[in-house]
């Protein structure tokens with residue numbers, strides 16, 4: 001059996017007035033997804049426990065069959081794994097965004113989608129000023145950079161240290177969302193000091209001249225120590241490959257022991273090369289048991305409040321990723337596909353949300369459940385409901401399981 005998992009990040013949404021009460025998934029033209037729904041099974045799952053912040057780190061762990069309440073230690077350690085940065089057992093990894101603050105408000109958690117080259121220059125300037133023994137800055141992809149805090153005794157932070165994901169406070173006053181708890185003052189000091197270092201930097205001057213948002217400061221969040229995850233192959237018995245433009249998701253894959261495939265043109269934004277990603281996934285399945293294709297674009301469209309961009313992203317995923325997989329996989333023998341977002345990201349709030357996401361499973365051994373489309377409404381009416389969501393993976397992989405014959409609670 002060959003398995004494919006397609007993750008349209010954040011695609012789950014609400015009915016839209018401007019779409020005549022339909023959700024973006026319902027409004028998008030997705031013939032391949034709907035064909036999977038007609039021949040297979042649609043359901044819903046809850047990937048984010050209420051005690052954790054809804055984001056791709058927690059939600060993809062669930063989607064891949066791991067209980068985040070047991071294994072999640074924070075977002076940054078997963079990204080460090082993606083970058084090949086080794087964390088000692090007492091060290092802390094901390095996400096270091098470049099952000100644009102105006103009048104004390106979080107105007108842009110991406111600093112105007114600052115490029116990786118620009119970010120590298122800014123990190124190069126910050127490191128010698130703010131870094132010291134045991135504090136290391138690492139540039140990453142665009143606005144997503146890392147700070148590693150080496151520690152001999154597990155301090156100065158603690159599991160109780162609370163930080164705020166900047167993408168969930170659009171246009172909010174940052175003073176209300178600064179780090180709290182053990183070691184928080186150290187993080188706040190670094191964030192404040194970064195303002196002076198960045199203010200007159202040539203990269204920011206040039207951005208202002210081009211009419212782009214400057215990176216006014218760093219925003220530190222998502223800290224955590226290295227998680228211990230049982231490899232996917234030993235837990236579920238299959239070797240995986242993952243294709244994604246997002247460091248965080250790469251890191252989850254790497255920690256599960258999956259091969260992380262770099263595909264030119266695959267990005268974490270709306271300019272993603274869907275066709276290249278889809279073709280690479282089809283090719284990778286010749287060798288691998290399981291291929292996971294993660295596409296960030298629908299989530300980014302939601303963060304920007306762009307309904308049309310979200311629909312366009314969903315249609316591109318259907319045409320260039322789900323379509324080729326659906327056509328090619330049967331030629332490899334037995335096959336099964338799962339399409340599911342990690343978490344909802346409503347266009348209305350422009351932020352990640354808790355709640356159910358719709359999934360569709362089709363392929364060998366999956367009987368038709370009488371569904372006619374892949375969307376939130378079909379999923380809500382289905383008897384297939386996984387809460388907690390991490391239990392879905394074992395079912396998906398179970399070759400003997402006749403999916404629609406059993407109603408889960």
Ligand SMILES: [Zn+2]
Nearest residue numbers: 010299300352
């Ligand atoms: Zn997001």
